[in-house]
Amino acid sequence: MQLHRLLLMSGLSIDGKNSFSRQLSLLARFMEQRGIKTSLSGPLRTQHYRPSSFFRKDFKNVGRVSTLLKKTDTQAALLLGYPDQFHFLQELPAFFVPLFLWAQFSNLIDPSCIGNALPVPLxxxxxxxxxKSGLSRVGPVIPHGIDCARYIPLSAEDRINARRKFGIRKGFVIGTVGAHTARKQLGRVIDAFARFLERGCDGTLLIKTDRTLSLDSIDLEALAERMRVNHRVKFITQELSDDEMNDLYNVMDLYLNLSEWEGFCIPVIEAMACSVPVASPQIQGPGEILPYREMFIKGGTVEQEGERSLFLADPKEAAEILVKALEHRTLLQQLGERGRREAEQKYDIRIVVQRWEELISGVL
Structure with a gap:
């Protein structure tokens, strides 16, 4: 049966600035272009949002969710998040509508917590x-997607103009994008950059984040000053449009990810789409996305957080990769081109939408 109506449900606030809401909004836009009517639902941070969407404060009440499914007259529901964000899964009857849980797991789960939903791994x-959790059914791997017509490599002239716009001087630019949380390990990024400069290398570190002082009082600006690299580190905390983010990635010669763990890491595929080579530990998410091994950071320590493994990259080892990148610019260009091809072939939102349409239509 052909898919015409789909409910998209987020485990995080649908009106917040998070990867879930951005991914579902992008998915909805391209679903609509294929003639599929979509509705967005999720927890709200504010009182008002788009009147065409349907919301609930949470998904704990199965009665509310049943009403929501009826009100939208949906044929299926796609849930982006973790099982504990959708408490109704264990209670909702199987005959209601097909449910698809689009999720990333870093540990084993209780199969009963997803009820009758089909888990679709990222x-x-x-x-x-x-x-390994014993789930009797597992759907095909469908990754997150980006618009590869919007995230593109710029010409040499446009890259120079982008650098001027962001106040970047000439030289090698290392960049990273992410919220200032413990998971992103932005302090290690600054540490690695400081060691890079100690090797006699020249460059600029560009960090796009939401804040320089984290909620647990880690001050990135103070850290950069203590390491005596504050004059070489530029922080961007204001909200940027997609076009501005495209310019930002094109300013970079290398994207550096030192997250201790990731569910997926959309900035990595955005950088790849802009032909920016990426250096990262070989962790879940980025370590699976990258189509090359030359920029993997192998040194570090592993810590356990319950059943989840956290990889704390060694800043010294990361600095070695930065030096390698600086000294092998031809290799960087080749890796950038490979990354762009991979992004177009696997992570373009049009491909992701098509795979979802085929999967859901095959179940209806």
Whole structure:
């Protein structure tokens, strides 16, 4: 049966600035272009949002969710998040509508917590966790997507103009994008950059984040000053449009990810789409996305957080990769081109939408 109406449900605030809401909004836009009517639903942070969407404060009450499914007259529901964000899964009758849980797991789960939903993994490692958890059904791997017509490599002249816009001087630019949380390990990024400069290298570190002082009082600006690299580190905390983000990635010669763990890491595929090579530990998410091994950061320590493994990259090892990148610019260009091809072939939102349409239509 052909798919005409789909409900998209987020485990995080649908009106917040988070990867879930951005991904579902993008998915909805391209679903609509294929003639599929979509409705967005999720927890709200504010009182008002788009009147065409349907919301609930949470998904704990199965009666509210049943009403929502009826009100939208949906054929199926796609849930982006973790099982504990959708408490109704264990209670909602199987005959209601097909449910698809688009998720990343970093540990084993209780199969009963997803009820009758079909789990659809974001990555191969997530699929492995699902299978080890004893789930009787696991859908195909469908990754997050980006608009590869919007995230594109710029010409040499446009890259120079983008650098001027962001106040970047000439030289090698290392960049990273992410919220200032413990998971992103932005302090280690600054540490690695400081060691890079100590090696006699020249460059600028560009950090796009939401704040320089985290909620647990880690001050990135103070850290950069203590390491005596504050004059080489530029923080961007204001909200940027997609076009501005495209310019930002094109300013970079290398994207550096030192997250201790990731569910997926959309900035990595955005950088790849802009032909920016990426250096990262070989962790779940980025380590699976990158189509090359030359920029993997192998040194570090592993810590356990319950059943989840956290990888704390060694800043010294990361600095070695930065030096390698600086000294092998031809290699960087080749990796950037490979990354762009991979983004177009696997992570373009049009491909992601098509895969979802095929999967859901095949179940209806």
């Amino acid at each position: 990555t191969e490692k997530t699929a492995l966790f699902m299978e």
